[in-house]
Amino acid sequence: MDFPMFHLDWLNDRFLIAMIAIVHVFINHGLAVGFIPYIAWLEQKGVKMAGPTQITNPAWDEMVYKKMKVAFIITTTIGAMTGVGIWFSAALISPSSIGSLIRVFYFAWFAEWVAFVTEVVLIMIYFLTWKNANATLRGKLRHIRLGWFLSIFSWITMAIIVSILGFMMDPGNWNKHHSLLNGFTNPIYLPQLFFRTPAAMVLGGIFGMLLTTIFGEKGSIERSRVLKSAAQWILGWAPVTLAAACIYYNVMPEAMRANMSTAVGTMEFEKYYGLLSYIIPGAVSLVVLISIWAWARPGSIRFAFVLVPCLAAFGFLGIFERVREFIRKPYVIGGYMYSNLLREEDYPLYKRDGILKYATYAGAAVITETNKLSAGRDVFMLSCSRCHTTNGINSIVTVFEGVYGKGEPLEENSMEAYIPNMHNGRTYMPPFPGNKAELKALAAYIRHLQLSGESLEGAQTTGVIVNPLQNVPAAEALLKEEKNP
Amino acid sequence: MTAFLQAGTPVPRDIPLDLPLPEWLLVVLLVVSFLAHIVFVNLMLGGSVLILWTQLKGLKDKEYDTLAHEIARTITVNKSLAVVLGVAPLLSINALYTIYFYSANALTGLMWISIIPLVTFAFLLTYLHKYTWHKLEHNKPLHISIIAAAVLVFLFIPLIFLANINLMLFPEKWGTVRGFVSALALPNVFPRYLHFLSASMAVTGLFLCWYFGRRNYPFERYFTTLTRYQVRKKTYSLALAFSLFQFMIGPVVLLTLPAKGMNWRLLGIIFAGAAIALPAMYWMWKAINGPEEQLNKHFGKVVAAMTLTVLCMGSGRQVYRANALAPHKKLMAAKTAEFERLSAEARMHPVQEDAETPPGEGGKGAAIFQANCSSCHRPNEKLVGPPMTEMVSIYKNDAAGLQHWIKTPGKKRAGYPQMPGFPQLSKEDLNELSAYILSIK
Numbered sequence: 001m002d003f004p005m006f007h008l009d010w011l012n013d014r015f016l017i018a019m020i021a022i023v024h025v026f027i028n029h030g031l032a033v034g035f036i037p038y039i040a041w042l043e044q045k046g047v048k049m050a051g052p053t054q055i056t057n058p059a060w061d062e063m064v065y066k067k068m069k070v071a072f073i074i075t076t077t078i079g080a081m082t083g084v085g086i087w088f089s090a091a092l093i094s095p096s097s098i099g100s101l102i103r104v105f106y107f108a109w110f111a112e113w114v115a116f117v118t119e120v121v122l123i124m125i126y127f128l129t130w131k132n133a134n135a136t137l138r139g140k141l142r143h144i145r146l147g148w149f150l151s152i153f154s155w156i157t158m159a160i161i162v163s164i165l166g167f168m169m170d171p172g173n174w175n176k177h178h179s180l181l182n183g184f185t186n187p188i189y190l191p192q193l194f195f196r197t198p199a200a201m202v203l204g205g206i207f208g209m210l211l212t213t214i215f216g217e218k219g220s221i222e223r224s225r226v227l228k229s230a231a232q233w234i235l236g237w238a239p240v241t242l243a244a245a246c247i248y249y250n251v252m253p254e255a256m257r258a259n260m261s262t263a264v265g266t267m268e269f270e271k272y273y274g275l276l277s278y279i280i281p282g283a284v285s286l287v288v289l290i291s292i293w294a295w296a297r298p299g300s301i302r303f304a305f306v307l308v309p310c311l312a313a314f315g316f317l318g319i320f321e322r323v324r325e326f327i328r329k330p331y332v333i334g335g336y337m338y339s340n341l342l343r344e345e346d347y348p349l350y351k352r353d354g355i356l357k358y359a360t361y362a363g364a365a366v367i368t369e370t371n372k373l374s375a376g377r378d379v380f381m382l383s384c385s386r387c388h389t390t391n392g393i394n395s396i397v398t399v400f401e402g403v404y405g406k407g408e409p410l411e412e413n414s415m416e417a418y419i420p421n422m423h424n425g426r427t428y429m430p431p432f433p434g435n436k437a438e439l440k441a442l443a444a445y446i447r448h449l450q451l452s453g454e455s456l457e458g459a460q461t462t463g464v465i466v467n468p469l470q471n472v473p474a475a476e477a478l479l480k481e482e483k484n485p
Numbered sequence: 486m487t488a489f490l491q492a493g494t495p496v497p498r499d500i501p502l503d504l505p506l507p508e509w510l511l512v513v514l515l516v517v518s519f520l521a522h523i524v525f526v527n528l529m530l531g532g533s534v535l536i537l538w539t540q541l542k543g544l545k546d547k548e549y550d551t552l553a554h555e556i557a558r559t560i561t562v563n564k565s566l567a568v569v570l571g572v573a574p575l576l577s578i579n580a581l582y583t584i585y586f587y588s589a590n591a592l593t594g595l596m597w598i599s600i601i602p603l604v605t606f607a608f609l610l611t612y613l614h615k616y617t618w619h620k621l622e623h624n625k626p627l628h629i630s631i632i633a634a635a636v637l638v639f640l641f642i643p644l645i646f647l648a649n650i651n652l653m654l655f656p657e658k659w660g661t662v663r664g665f666v667s668a669l670a671l672p673n674v675f676p677r678y679l680h681f682l683s684a685s686m687a688v689t690g691l692f693l694c695w696y697f698g699r700r701n702y703p704f705e706r707y708f709t710t711l712t713r714y715q716v717r718k719k720t721y722s723l724a725l726a727f728s729l730f731q732f733m734i735g736p737v738v739l740l741t742l743p744a745k746g747m748n749w750r751l752l753g754i755i756f757a758g759a760a761i762a763l764p765a766m767y768w769m770w771k772a773i774n775g776p777e778e779q780l781n782k783h784f785g786k787v788v789a790a791m792t793l794t795v796l797c798m799g800s801g802r803q804v805y806r807a808n809a810l811a812p813h814k815k816l817m818a819a820k821t822a823e824f825e826r827l828s829a830e831a832r833m834h835p836v837q838e839d840a841e842t843p844p845g846e847g848g849k850g851a852a853i854f855q856a857n858c859s860s861c862h863r864p865n866e867k868l869v870g871p872p873m874t875e876m877v878s879i880y881k882n883d884a885a886g887l888q889h890w891i892k893t894p895g896k897k898r899a900g901y902p903q904m905p906g907f908p909q910l911s912k913e914d915l916n917e918l919s920a921y922i923l924s925i926k
Contacts (some may be wrong), residue, residue, distance in 0.1 A: 106505035459593030
């Protein structure tokens with residue numbers, strides 16, 4: 001790769017992106033896309049429930065306002081910053097892929113940004129003018145309309161992003177025509193959008209119910225009524241979510257078959273996929289149960305009772321995201337770039353000359369007996385470190401011990417035989433890119449890791465070593481050659 | 486150019502895809518969207534510094550505590566706009582300067598990613614501060630500490646951005662930088678930082694002068710002794726004072742800029758920007774020192790002139806960046822083209838992998854075995870999985886059973902890891918493969 005390699009050797013690089021992204025998705029779905037329409041709906045109900053001389057039911061409105069305040073604070077801090085955080089972390093860990101995607105998806109992201117700016121401006125107006133809008137009925141009705149309008153914008157932002165997600169997994173289209181349209185026409189685009197919409201609504205509802213148990217005064221009529229409303233909201237959306245989840249669940253293997261003919265049936269996928277078949281009915285029925293309870297006996301609902309289904313519902317979304325990420329492998333951009341950030345089309349060159357020769361940052365391009373370990377470390381950094389650590393999460397030592405037996409000495413010969421063929425059996429793995437000498441160096445390095453427990457620092461702490469074949473004098477020689485061939 | 490001859494300067498390959506828009510258009514988008522972003526960052530930073538200062542003053546004079554509260558109300562909006570407006574320039578700089586920007590990010594990675602939790606934390610603190618104003622009325626030290634902590638974070642974050650935006654201009658330093666602190670130590674970071682802080686105070690002063698002057702702002706409802714004119718005059722003076730200070734720090738920034746990006750065009754743009762600020766400062770002076778009703782007289786002109794100045798400075802910044810990177814970009818383009826050529830050539834003539842001849846006979850079946858099975862299975866010895874001889878002993882007359890196992894292996898056996906399935910193999914391939922395996926003796 002042509003970038004200094006940022007690497008978190010204990011936490012695992014992918015974990016960093018995943019952590020930030022999952023928090024963002026939770027907030028986006030549970031506190032914006034699904035929550036704002038729920039709040040607008042409740043605000044509207046408050047007006048309908050008002051006494052003859054009132055604009056809205058004040059106690060009801062106050063409770064709804066407090067819920068919106070929580071969503072406002074969280075979305076404009078953690079929500080917004082994790083959104084930026086996805087960019088930051090992806091650029092650190094996966095610069096080649098995100099850099100390539102931006103060149104194709106600039107417009108999509110720009111459009112998404114415009115929708116996003118509108119969304120943030122509207123959410124600020126919606127929340128910050130709430131109290132002033134309560135002065136007149138006209139103002140209140142306008143405010144409620146604004147809530148619905150904001151709901152539409154939150155949904156549009158999500159609809160665009162789903163297209164970008166869809167494109168990244170689209171088989172082979174990258175190589176044929178790079179256009180955003182492929183994202184929208186992707187076979188899993190509509191099922192995914194159809195799934196995310198009601199799932200967000202359910203998340204919004206269950207989170208709303210949780211907040212009601214915090215803000216609603218125990219035993220008050222308003223608390224019971226708001227809990228009942230949340231139950232209605234969830235019970236209305238839950239069957240749609242279940243149906244949409246089943247559709248999405250069924251098209252997923254189909255999409256995978258198209259993506260990579262080899263992936264269906266790998267045990268790792270089976271594991272997640274199998275988990276889903278428990279989690280979907282499990283989480284949905286928990287949420288439905290608590291809703292029926294809240295609907296029948298709102299007075300007896302407590303914070304702790306709602307917390308469990310709330311966590312289950314968020315977990316449900318989390319597992320879906322995990323499966324979606326997994327479908328991509330062994331590519332980061334379907335058919336174009338492997339998850340080690342190397343382009344598929346460059347493999348013949350790497351196989352012929354090795355990856356070290358073309359790496360901008362590497363200690364040496366030629367492997368000798370003396371530099372074997374440090375060269376192996378470079379090979380590891382270049383071809384394994386995006387997903388594996390040395391001794392941390394998903395460590396290379398652990399995965400090999402999983403193959404050869406825990407604590408067994410890792411034999412270099414066996415690993416040398418295994419690595420070049422692993423992608424046939426473990427189809428989520430990209431093929432090993434390097435040449436024979438690099439393979440041997442890598443095997444030696446892995447054995448060394450097992451023995452020494454050494455860790456590997458990324459460019460953010462140790463800096464980089466510039467490959468003498470990839471420096472300024474080398475590039476100048478190229479320019480001279482061009483002029484006097 | 487001598488510095489450029491260094492062997493320690495890397496020349497990476499560029500992303501071999503076209504830019505999404507003509508380069509000039511991306512540059513315009515970058516400069517304009519960046520300035521929109523940075524103005525709100527200025528307001529967020531300047532505003533929170535002023536909140537802290539006025540609230541400290543408010544310990545003695547309650548009116549200033551009210552003033553702090555009023556400024557705090559603007560932060561909620563300004564900080565949100567600062568973040569969302571930051572996405573467009575981030576996208577544009579990512580597209581235009583992919584290699585340079587991402588390399589700098591990676592080299593300062595830990596601090597770079599820390600921006601996310603730090604800013605989130607500071608934002609939460611500003612809300613906490615705003616919404617506990619009455620609750621903590623009798624515990625001012627705690628209340629003020631909250632905003633002080635947020636201010637500290639806000640003051641620190643620009644250093645991370647500047648270290649990055651500076652480091653990206655100097656590939657010749659990439660080989661020697663070891664983390665954020667050493668990137669921070671490169672020349673020019675601190676002068677630019679001071680320049681930015683001073684701009685923040687000037688922009689905030691101008692903004693607040695407008696904010697408190699709005700006709701529908703019920704100033705008299707909140708304040709009893711402080712008058713609208715007093716507050717506006719103070720904020721206007723703040724803007725003028727820091728504009729003057731910019732004339733002091735500006736030349737330092739210019740002088741500490743490494744020479745490689747300098748040219749006459751850059752100087753022209755910078756001096757034009759400075760020149761436009763001069764009449765604005767004169768009008769400010771007149772308004773501040775004139776009679777009360779004259780305070781607004783030149784305000785529109787001042788804002789217009791200062792906007793032009795900011796546009797010039799923003800463009801100058803981009804011109805320096807383009808100049809500084811031009812020679813390196815040329816080398817990078819040559820490198821990229823060369824690599825694409827080599828890669829295409831290797832694709833045309835791939836090397837034959839020297840496959841070890843598998844034992845036994847079987848032609849195609851042996852080849853399939855070699856590609857799919859040989860990393861775990863050997864004829865006579867246990868490797869990852871059991872030896873082939875063991876398969877033969879189990880499936881001697883049961884090719885279908887063997888094929889079924891290969892396609893969807895059963896449960897893990899003691900002493901071996903779970904075997905992955907091979908559903909991708911066709912019926913024909915499986916026939917060949919099982920025939921080959923069962924031919925082993």
